[in-house]
Amino acid sequence: MKINDVSKLTGLPISTLRFYERKNLIPDSFVKRDANNYRIYSEEIVEFLDDVKSLLSVDFSIEELSLLVNQQLQLSYEAKKKMVEQKINEIEEIQKRLRKSKKFLLASLEGKANFRTKC
């Protein structure tokens, strides 16, 4: 697959794919170069990028994710476990805030919210 195919399959702009690579977010195992230096991607890149998109959209920075991608194999099980548990705690914090925000929005519709500060 060439970069345009990956872009279409993942919905990520070509510029973003190149940008992620510069940021070390794409393991070498997913992308080789052909004789003209064009990137040739393996099919699995699509699923990989879907996970990346999901994680990035939620709570991870590119830097964190790059660390996870590149160092995971070298880390001890305990270290990985710690990393993952901390991240899950952060996610659960966000989940709480989301539930709160939904309530807030619904209340604001009923005119009960804090935003209604006048009248």
Place this chain on the structure above:
Amino acid sequence: MKINDVSKLTGLPISTLRFYERKNLIPDSFVKRDANNYRIYSEEIVEFLDDVKSLLSVDFSIEELSLLVNQQLQLSYEAKKKMVEQKINEIEEIQKRLRKSKKFLLASLEGKANFRTKC
């Protein structure tokens, strides 16, 4: 209350409080000026800012929120309802992604994740 009190009660830096005000995120009803042009805040600002923090941390941009804060009173019930429903849909999308991300992280611990692309 003066700005330093609000900062301490909400955990937001003074510079951020002034920045939010510049961005029209703070309704006039919460802040007046004294004879020296110092900001004097009402007590309710604290709860208001807690909601703002929560919404900003999750899915809203300052601009959107400012719109909600400033135009809410002028909007028709139907318009508000539409706005809130759309936002709730977005939040539910994020909730899905969060659940997916948690699964992904746990799987990565067990060595089942996509990140394990070598070995």
Place this chain on the structure above:
DNA sequence: ATGAACTATAAACCTAGGTTTATAGCAACA
């Protein structure tokens, strides 16, 4: 075999959401 479409890199640019700096006017306590 040539023009439109695709690929590459480096570097400049952009936006949101703040933070820092420079400068100046009050305040509050010893």
Place this chain on the structure above:
DNA sequence: TGTTGCTATAAACCTAGGTTTATAGTTCAT
């Protein structure tokens, strides 16, 4: 009464996460 600390504004600065531009080589359909 002075000096330490709070307040103010405007403007410059910063970072993450991309996007755009300039320049150049490649490929494919006609």
